[in-house]
Structures are given as structure tokens and as C-alpha cells.
Amino acid sequence: xxxxxxxxxxxxxxxxxxxxxxxxxxxxxxxxxxxxxxxxxxxxxxxxxxxxxxxxxxxxxxxxxxxxxxxxxxxxxxxxxxxxxxxxxxxxxxxxxxxxxxxxxxxxxxxxxxxxxxxxxxxxxxxxxxxxxxxxxxxxxxxxxxxxxxxxxxxxxxxxxxxxxxxxxxxxxxxxxxxxxxxxxxxxxxxxxxxxxxxxxxxxxxxxxxxxxxxxxxxxxxxxxxxxxxxxxxxxxxxxxxxxxxxxxxxxxxxxxxxxxxxxxxxxxxxxxxxxxxxxxxxxxxxxxxxxxxxxxxxxxxxxxxxxxxxxxxxxxxxxxxxxxxxxxxxxxxxxxxxxxxxxxxxxxxxxxxxxxxxxxxxxxxxxxxxxx
Numbered sequence: 001x002x003x004x005x006x007x008x009x010x011x012x013x014x015x016x017x018x019x020x021x022x023x024x025x026x027x028x029x030x031x032x033x034x035x036x037x038x039x040x041x042x043x044x045x046x047x048x049x050x051x052x053x054x055x056x057x058x059x060x061x062x063x064x065x066x067x068x069x070x071x072x073x074x075x076x077x078x079x080x081x082x083x084x085x086x087x088x089x090x091x092x093x094x095x096x097x098x099x100x101x102x103x104x105x106x107x108x109x110x111x112x113x114x115x116x117x118x119x120x121x122x123x124x125x126x127x128x129x130x131x132x133x134x135x136x137x138x139x140x141x142x143x144x145x146x147x148x149x150x151x152x153x154x155x156x157x158x159x160x161x162x163x164x165x166x167x168x169x170x171x172x173x174x175x176x177x178x179x180x181x182x183x184x185x186x187x188x189x190x191x192x193x194x195x196x197x198x199x200x201x202x203x204x205x206x207x208x209x210x211x212x213x214x215x216x217x218x219x220x221x222x223x224x225x226x227x228x229x230x231x232x233x234x235x236x237x238x239x240x241x242x243x244x245x246x247x248x249x250x251x252x253x254x255x256x257x258x259x260x261x262x263x264x265x266x267x268x269x270x271x272x273x274x275x276x277x278x279x280x281x282x283x284x285x286x287x288x289x290x291x292x293x294x295x296x297x298x299x300x301x302x303x304x305x306x307x308x309x310x311x312x313x314x315x316x317x318x319x320x321x322x323x324x325x326x327x328x329x330x331x332x333x334x335x336x337x338x339x340x341x342x343x344x345x346x347x348x349x350x351x352x353x354x355x356x357x358x359x360x361x362x363x364x365x366x367x368x369x370x371x372x373x
Contacts (some may be wrong), residue, residue, distance in 0.1 A: 001063035002077075002154035002187055003029045004050060006359070009059035011045050011211075019045045021211045023059070027155075027189055027204075032181045034190045036198040036232070037208035042192045044159055046208075050189060051080050051157050057115055064154060079148035080157040083164065085140045087132040088145075093119075094104065094128040097147045111150075118149040121183065122176075138169045145177075158190040199223070207231050225368040229282055229360040232353055238287045238317060241327035241351070245283045246257050247276040257281055260323040263300040266349040272363050273354065281363065285355035287317070287330040290345040294335075302345045309337050318343070 003026040011020040020042040027033045034041035048054040050061060052073035061068045068076055087096050094115055101111045119125040122142040125360075132140055138196075141161060143342075148156055158177075162170045178201050181188055192198060198205050199219045207214045207222065207230075215227045226232035232240045245256040254270050254277075255262045265273055273281075296303065306329070308319035313331060318329045318337055329345055337343065354363040362368065 003027065003062075003099065004155055004187065004189065005060075005062040006046070008342070009049060011042070011049060011054060012057040012058050012314060013116065018211050019191045020049070023213055025213070025216065027187060030185055030187055031203045032178070032188045032190065033206060033210060034192060034198040034200060034202035035206045036192055036195055037214075040210075041194075041208040043206075043208050047080075047157055047159055047189060047191045050155070051078055052076055053141075064099050074173035077154040078157055079151045079155075080159065081141075081148050081161045083160040085132070085144040085164075087140060087143060089132055092129055092221055093124065093135070093143050093146075093152055093184050094129060096132070096143055097098050097150055100147065100151055100311045111359070114150040114152075115146075116287070118146040121149065121180070122146050137165050139315070141165065141173060142176075145180070154187065156186055156188040157172050158188065161190075162192070163194075170197075174356070177201060196237055198237065205235075209232060209234075220250070225364075226353065226364075227368075229284070229355040229368060232284050232362075236286055238328045238330065240284045240286050241289040241290075242281045242323070243285075243325050243327065244280055244357070247278065251275060258283075258302075258322055258325070261302050263302065263347065264349065265352065265354075268350070268367070269354070270365065272367060276356075276363070280357050282355040282357060282360070284355060285327075285347045286351065287328045289330070289348040289351040290327075290329040291348065292329070292331050292335060293344050293346050296344050298346050300346050300349060302347065303342055304345060305336055306339055306341050306343055309339055312361075318349060320345075 006023050006025040009023040010018060023046055034044060037043050044055055049056050056069050063076060086324060092324060097115045109358050119128055122145060124139060124142050124146060127135060127139060127346065149266060162173050165173060202219055205219055205222055206216050207229055215222055215231045222231060222313045223234050243258055247257050248255050248257050254273055255264055304320040304322055306318055307321055310317040315330050316333050320327050320329060356363060
């Protein structure tokens, strides 16, 4: 397999439109790296530059240490799996999987061996004689993956391959692709707008917005230590809550005033908040870090009104509102919640995040950097 390096890569379209701006990414050998972000953020364009389907406007691309900027796609030893599968409708599954090898004039016996081995791995041997129209969406996706596997590429590229599948099948295919990565011991780059796919499949996530990389790291590091408000709100489901609060001095310490309640930061966060005394900041807390309490007088109690109750079986999503600001809590179904009632929640302040109101950068960046070392 191979290491992939993007050094200051940019894609500039006519009119000086920068679809990708100065991307620096290292995909280590055998890593599963996921590019994630909203539509139009540049993730698919970045993938297509790696594949050679888009010209690189600025910067350098290396695969296995070799400069690839001017190397044709067919000579990059990569295989790409597309969102729409891109299967030939007039060919059988076997012929679809074998087509690329036949173009390269691989021996017939070797083609047969590779096709049957890939079909066995993907459990599609019984479909080899069928045409794509006789297959389900999930089966077609396996064929598309199988066509990539038979080529024994250095790098696998996936461009939103599960977006056309129903929810249940997406969950199944996520597990299958993760298992396939381990079995093939392959370098894989995967593009999706679905942060759940990114969190469950990746060794490393690249979060993008407006053509720029926001943060790169392991799923749990990005979840626990987002560098800015965008990453904090994009990673996690339901997304992180953000309340505008004012940093004040109260009772000899620091307090965060929301308007309808005050909360005290965790001791380890106080030093970083002092420079914001008298200013408004964003207080971020994840839905799962809000604990329901039947003790209204508890420390850091937040009295909120319930506006929507979403029972999901194993847990409940509660849509809440303070006097002026909305938020969501995720809690276990041990209490009967009713719309219109007031409920009391206590945030786990050691899990809280804080963001500058103007730059939206993390106020705890120094603390996070120390934790990473």
C-alpha cells in the first residue's frame, strides 16, 4: 500500500473561485482517513485531485513518495468507488469486476482468480452471472467495491459510496467497509457529509469547510477537543449546544451568566476564562453531558422548558429552551417528560467547551495542546 501526501494543494476555478485552499494532509500507509464536511466544502474536489480527475492548481501531491501532479489517473495505481456505483449495465457482475484487468491485458486465469477472491470476500459469488439491474443497491455497492479490490491498488478512494442506500443498509455497509479495511490492510480515503460515518469508520478525520481544512485528528480527539465552534457543532449527534453567556466575577470566583441562570466553570478552565471577564462567549455543552436532576437547588442547575420530546427507545432527545436560547439534551428514559413542563438539568462542566464570540476559536486551545502531548 502507500502513503499519500498533499502539500499546500489548492483548486482554483475560473473567476478565482478557490474550491480547495492550501490543503496539507498526510494519509499514512494503511490508514483509513475520512474527509468530512457540508456540501460544497471541497472534500470531493480534494479526492478527485488525488485520483487525477481534477487538475491541481497549486501545491504537490505525492503517492508512495512519487510526485503525481502530472501523472494520468490510470498510472497512479489507485481505485475509486463512486456514489452512483458506475457499473456497466450491459455486463454481468463478473464482467464488470474483470473489465479493468482485461484492459490491462492481465492473464485470464489471474483475472478469474482475483474476481472470485474479491467476490468471496464480499459475499457476492452467487451474483457473478447477474446484470446490475437484477441487484439491490447494497449488492451493487459491493460489486463496485469488488471492482476496486481486484486491481490491487496502492490506494482506495471512496466518494460518498453509501449515500444512495437506506439507513439500515448504510449501517451494515459501514461495518463491512471497516472490516474490509482491516482484512486488506489497505490505505483508504473516504469522503462523506455524514459525521456518523466519519466517527465510526475513520482512523483519522479531516474536517473541511469552505475549501479550508478546519482540523485533522482521531475521531475521539476531534469530539473532545474541537479547535473551533464549527468542528464542535459538526462532530457529534445530536450536535453540541451553544449558549451565549457572559463571563463575570461572582462570589469570589468566575461565573457564566446566561440570563435565566448562572453556572460555574470547572476549576481547570477558570484560568483560561479570566481574560474574557465582562465579555460574552459561546458556552458549548453536548446533549449527553446534560444530566436531568429532580433537585432544582443543585449546583449549576439549569431550569429549562421542554418544547419537544423524541423517544428513541434506548434514550430520549429533549428539545429545550432557556428564557431565550434553545438546546438539546439526551437522557435515559427513566423519567416521563412532557412538553410544556419545566425540567432541571446540570451540565458536566469538565466536559464544557468555550469559544471566542468573534473568532469562534476554542478558548481552551492551550489546554488541549498540552493534553495532546
